[in-house]
Amino acid sequence: MSVKHQIARKDITDAGMTILSLDYVVGTGSNISVRIPGEELIAITPTGIAFDKMTPEMVAIIDMEGNRIDGEFEPSKALQMHLSIYKERDDINAIIHTHPTYCTALALARKPIPGAWEDMIESVGGCVNVSDYVLPNSNQIGPVVCAALADKLAVLLANNGLLTVGENLKRAITVAEICEKSAHSVLLAHMVGGPVPLPEQDCQLLKQFYNKKVCKL
Ligand SMILES: [Zn+2]
Numbered sequence: 001m002s003v004k005h006q007i008a009r010k011d012i013t014d015a016g017m018t019i020l021s022l023d024y025v026v027g028t029g030s031n032i033s034v035r036i037p038g039e040e041l042i043a044i045t046p047t048g049i050a051f052d053k054m055t056p057e058m059v060a061i062i063d064m065e066g067n068r069i070d071g072e073f074e075p076s077k078a079l080q081m082h083l084s085i086y087k088e089r090d091d092i093n094a095i096i097h098t099h100p101t102y103c104t105a106l107a108l109a110r111k112p113i114p115g116a117w118e119d120m121i122e123s124v125g126g127c128v129n130v131s132d133y134v135l136p137n138s139n140q141i142g143p144v145v146c147a148a149l150a151d152k153l154a155v156l157l158a159n160n161g162l163l164t165v166g167e168n169l170k171r172a173i174t175v176a177e178i179c180e181k182s183a184h185s186v187l188l189a190h191m192v193g194g195p196v197p198l199p200e201q202d203c204q205l206l207k208q209f210y211n212k213k214v215c216k217l
Contacts (some may be wrong), residue, residue: 005070008034008043009056015096015169016051024098024176025051029161031076034169035086035093040064044082046073077136084142085149085165094169098176099161102183106130107156113182115203116195120182122210123175125152126203128182133158154179 012032019025019032030051033044046058060071064087066079076082082095106113107130113120115127131148134140145163149155153175154164162179166172189195198206 004036004039005041005043005061006056008036008061009059011169012043012045012059013051013054013056015094015173016045016054018173019096019098019176020051022100022173022177024100024162024180026099029099031078031082031097032169033076033082033086033095036061037093041069042082042086044075044079046071047076049073078141080139081141081145081163084146088146089149089151089165091167092165093167094172095163095165096169096172096176097157097161097163100176100180100183102187103156103162103176103180104160105187106183107161108159110158112156113154113179113186114195114197115200116189116197117182117185118198118206120178121198121203121206123178124154125207126200127197128152128154128156128179130156130158136160 011034015032028048028050031045033042035042040063042062043059044062046060049058058073060073060075061069062075063069066083078097085092085095110130112130113128115121129148132144134144153166157163162176164172164175166175186195
């Protein structure tokens with residue numbers, strides 16, 4: 001096993017413990033993957049194993065056609081969805097699917113997170129769309145999720161939960177935290193008249209501002 005594979009597997013189990021500590025996971029329902037730099041491979045969580053029982057060796061190494069290259073455990077059932085996103089988005093190296101309470105509430109109601117909170121618009125790229133509903137084992141799940149994700153870093157999966165992406169796992173986790181804070185705030189805002197979404201032009205300017213700020217860091 002190469003060092004790069006070891007690092008990717010450890011990064012995934014570490015990220016699993018982080019989302020567990022954030023209370024974004026129930027049982028074995030979440031999944032995490034990363035691209036392995038310089039190789040046409042990804043590392044992805046195994047199916048049916050809780051994060052507090054998962055060791056790096058259990059993480060599956062998979063090629064872009066979905067073949068298991070290394071690892072004794074079956075990959076997550078969301079594998080095809082992850083591969084579709086990597087094929088569609090060159091800028092993405094990490095994907096996390098979680099079930100944070102407030103994001104999941106909106107996913108169940110099939111309501112987007114509106115582009116109302118500046119911080120969310122800056123980091124996600126605008127409102128967070130809801131994908132169309134398809135059964136998890138449908139071969140349409142990849143295209144449907146990619147269409148709703150578009151060029152953003154987060155999407156709500158109808159009747160399911162949240163999916164966030166990023167240039168690395170740290171970013172995908174931060175985006176999930178921002179989405180959950182935003183979903184919570186939006187639901188509270190409905191008690192006092194409802195959130196006021198910002199116009200698309202302002203969303204684009206906020207996004208550009210954030211990208212410049214991140215580039216300077
Ligand atoms: Zn789910």
